[in-house]
Amino acid sequence: MNLIFSADANWGLGKDNQLLFRASPDMRHFKAKTLGGVVIMGRKTLESLPGGKPLPGRVNIVLTRNPESLEGSLQQSLEAGLHLWVCRDLDELSLCLGRLDLPSEKVWVIGGAEIYRLLMPYCQEAWVTRFLAAAAADCFMADLDTDPDWRLAEEGEQQEWENLRFRFDLYRNERAKELPLV
Numbered sequence: 001m002n003l004i005f006s007a008d009a010n011w012g013l014g015k016d017n018q019l020l021f022r023a024s025p026d027m028r029h030f031k032a033k034t035l036g037g038v039v040i041m042g043r044k045t046l047e048s049l050p051g052g053k054p055l056p057g058r059v060n061i062v063l064t065r066n067p068e069s070l071e072g073s074l075q076q077s078l079e080a081g082l083h084l085w086v087c088r089d090l091d092e093l094s095l096c097l098g099r100l101d102l103p104s105e106k107v108w109v110i111g112g113a114e115i116y117r118l119l120m121p122y123c124q125e126a127w128v129t130r131f132l133a134a135a136a137a138d139c140f141m142a143d144l145d146t147d148p149d150w151r152l153a154e155e156g157e158q159q160e161w162e163n164l165r166f167r168f169d170l171y172r173n174e175r176a177k178e179l180p181l182v
Contacts, residue, residue: 001040001097001107001122001179004033005141006129006166012137013113017048020135023161029168030110033127034058037106040093040119043069045111059083061096063115090118090179098181113139122179126150126171131164149175 006026007013014020035057043064046052054060060083062070067086087093097107109119126144144150151174156167 001104001109001119001124003109003116003120003123003126003128004030005111005116005126006131007141008131008133008135008137010134010137011141011143012135013111013116013139013141015136015138017044017112020137021131021133021164021166023129023131023164023166025159025161026129026166029127029129034108034110037108038097038100038102039108039110040115041110042112042115045115046070054084059085059100061085061087061093063087063089063093063118065089094179094181097179113141116141119179121149121173121175121177124173124176125153126173128169128171129166130156130169131166132158133164144171149173 005013006019006021008020012020038059038061039055040061040063043062046062049055062084064070064086065088067088070086085096087096104124109116109123120142145152150171152169153172154170156169158165158167
């Protein structure tokens with residue numbers, strides 16, 4: 001399992017349930033990495049997606065303590081032929097992932113902050129679009145540069161898009177735990 005996210009210079013993830021920066025190169029990178037795999041997210045992240053709908057071309061798993069709040073989304077997904085599964089806890093997530101039987105590099109944790117914190121210990125890699133600017137964020141990711149379990153494996157080349165400087169960095173978890181699959 002892997003993390004994928006964009007963060008500002010202070011590890012800010014978003015504000016008001018939206019990304020801090022919308023950059024086409026970041027969206028293309030995200031799509032290229034996750035297409036054909038599984039994306040795991042919280043309810044708020046699902047609601048922040050275009051139309052509040054699951055991402056096409058991926059199995060979407062929503063981890064939420066309140067699955068009843070997603071009944072409308074589940075019905076819309078079925079009607080649209082999109083794959084949306086709902087899990088209440090790590091045990092159910094384990095069961096879902098076990099049924100899918102995909103290699104761990106095809107499983108992506110896409111947010112939000114609470115879901116990242118919960119699943120971070122079970123992730124081998126973190127693919128980070130690192131924007132080299134600070135923004136007014138209201139939710140943050142753990143600072144992987146100071147986290148003793150994570151190390152920067154590859155620092156991407158600095159790029160620029162519409163006056164935004166960023167790079168694609170890869171971090172590896174030196175102590176990743178296995179999520180026991182059922």
